[in-house]
Amino acid sequence: AQTVTQSQPEMSVQEAETVTLSCTYDTSENNYYLFWYKQPPSRQMILVIRQEAYKQQNATENRFSVNFQKAAKSFSLKISDSQLGDTAMYFCAFMKPPNTGNQFYFGTGTSLTVIP
């Protein structure tokens, strides 16, 4: 079974600063996908960034980037130039390979607060 661990239940960062959210996972699969989803107070789940396990290059999306360490099974999210709108719950997610139902496994989340 796959497990996803987010060891930081809560974090805070000053506006315009940089923050890193950690995520580790456990799997025996070689081909899989990793995601970070953001859940603001509206409860909507919003995709932040995605990483395919077969790609060595770390994904980036504007102010968001990941540090993907496949051997260590680590997938951290870095948010640069933090903005007040980044305040949300962040979930790390693991997706099994295609043809297996696209089953997602989520971590327990990190609540991020951006302080003005």
Add this chain to the structure above:
Amino acid sequence: EAQVTQNPRYLITVTGKKLTVTCSQNMNHEYMSWYRQDPGLGLRQIYYSMNVEVTDKGDVPEGYKVSRKEKRNFPLILESPSPNQTSLYFCASSFGPRLNTEAFFGQGTRLTVV
């Protein structure tokens, strides 16, 4: 607009009274799934479907039923709800086995069983 639509957004019901939460997507996605979100536990998969008439259990299927008679719809049925099913529920959909897939989520249904 591409979206996943869940109804209702909020529901308060009594123990044992059958209910259905509807989910519909307009993106022609093959895969659909249901999750429940509880504090400190993240999102856990209840059921998923890889296509019409193909459903399978996720990690927490007890007390739930689903059906996939049409590609766009994937209702979640609670035959006899109990208070431990009080939770926030999400429906999600995605394309089938291909690269760069992602899950699109509905806006959630807050269910309270008293």
